Amino acid sequence: QKEVEQDPGPLSVPEGAIVSLNCTYSNSAFQYFMWYRQYSRKGPELLMYTYSSGNKEDGRFTAQVDKSSKYISLFIRDSQPSDSATYLCAMSAGNQFYFGTGTSLTVIP
Amino acid sequence: DGGITQSPKYLFRKEGQNVTLSCEQNLNHDAMYWYRQDPGQGLRLIYYSQIVNDFQKGDIAEGYSVSREKKESFPLTVTSAQKNPTAFYLCATRGRATYTQYFGPGTRLTVL
Numbered sequence: 001q002k003e004v005e006q007d008p009g010p011l012s013v014p015e016g017a018i019v020s021l022n023c024t025y026s027n028s029a030f031q032y033f034m035w036y037r038q039y040s041r042k043g044p045e046l047l048m049y050t051y052s053s054g055n056k057e058d059g060r061f062t063a064q065v066d067k068s069s070k071y072i073s074l075f076i077r078d079s080q081p082s083d084s085a086t087y088l089c090a091m092s093a094g095n096q097f098y099f100g101t102g103t104s105l106t107v108i109p
Numbered sequence: 110d111g112g113i114t115q116s117p118k119y120l121f122r123k124e125g126q127n128v129t130l131s132c133e134q135n136l137n138h139d140a141m142y143w144y145r146q147d148p149g150q151g152l153r154l155i156y157y158s159q160i161v162n163d164f165q166k167g168d169i170a171e172g173y174s175v176s177r178e179k180k181e182s183f184p185l186t187v188t189s190a191q192k193n194p195t196a197f198y199l200c201a202t203r204g205r206a207t208y209t210q211y212f213g214p215g216t217r218l219t220v221l
Contacts, residue, residue: 034209043215090210096154101151
């Protein structure tokens with residue numbers, strides 16, 4: 001079983017839709033949870049990070065962590081064509097980081 | 110990418126040749142990492158270094174080597190022993206008081 005599971009998609013939505021991206025994990029020691037956005041042929045860009053369970057909001061983005069279910073989510077409100085990218089979840093319990101395979105998102109104008 | 114630079118952006122290598130990928134950072138971060146990214150496989154850890162003159166193997170270290178002589182620099186050498194080196198290589202850093210990684214822009218290596 002992989003440490004982190006993420007549906008690769010692809011996911012296609014119309015502009016203005018609410019997007020939900022999710023990851024599950026198996027290691028209960030994970031304490032830090034991150035979401036990265038990666039455009040084609042570019043390095044991943046840190047979008048949000050949270051510690052332990054709870055919600056965090058930043059503009060149109062909301063990250064949720066449910067440690068009891070070992071499940072994390074990223075919601076994008078009022079999605080824009082510029083949000084079209086691959087979204088990677090990541091988590092850590094110390095010095096090493098574990099990544100999902102990424103979900104490819106396309107927002108159609 | 111911010112304060113992390115990787116060079117070159119694209120690199121072509123003939124089979125049997127060693128090649129070195131550069132990673133430099135001005136973030137004053139202690140830890141540096143090298144990942145390999147292949148389609149559908151996510152990021153796989155090659156090597157990481159917590160401090161100068163020390164580094165540890167990751168999940169796929171075979172065929173790669175690194176050095177950490179300066180805090181700012183963590184070059185990766187892809188040797189001829191690496192059987193399938195064509196991939197997108199990413200360097201990342203982590204500060205001592207942070208719990209997230211920051212990535213460079215990546216180097217695309219193609220073996221001809």
